[in-house]
Amino acid sequence: MSSKRKRRVKDKWRGKSWYSVLSPPYFGAVELGTLPTDDSAKLVGRIVDATLYDVTDDFTHQYLRMFFRITDIEGKIAHTIFKGHEYSQDYLRSLVRRRTTRVDGTLTVTTKDGFQLRLAVCAFTLSRIKTSQEQIIRRIIRRIVEEKAGVLTFDQFAQEVVLGKIASDIYNEAKKIAPLRHVGIRKSKLTAPPPAAA
16 A cells, blocks of 8 residues: 555656746846746746845845746746736835835836836835825826836836836935835736737
8 A cells, every 4th residue: 555655656756857947037047946847838827936035146135026927948948027026024014114104106007018017116204294295205106107117118117126226216206205214116017918928
């Protein structure tokens, strides 16, 4: 009985090959891990997650989780596309302070080359602010994100979202309205590729 059971477990792995999953070129084409399969076609469409630290090798980037979808297989390499990212819950909680205001903005944008993304942006102030100031900051968030999406390709936009360039632009503009402690794009999701890539 026991020898039969052992043989079945062993057979489960027979004929399976391991494939290296790479991040997209715009995120350095670094290896995100390996996956086993008996048919490489089964890997296409799978979602793989990693932290930004895995991509940049910068320890301070552990708070940001990234998602990649496998798009095609070449030899033993699985290529991916950026699918989205999010702050870790612990990191998001660490940003919350008493007697301050959190300004949230959620919007859907389309990049220059036709990719559609949904973004959640957050700004944390140093002290409580008026509702009118919150509204102005939300308008700044929307304007800057929409302007960026209109002039950047998906590859460029994904980089600026994850690496903080867009958040930095929002911070520099919004701090004129109220003192800020943090601005970040806490979550992003690719909701639709361009029609030709669908």
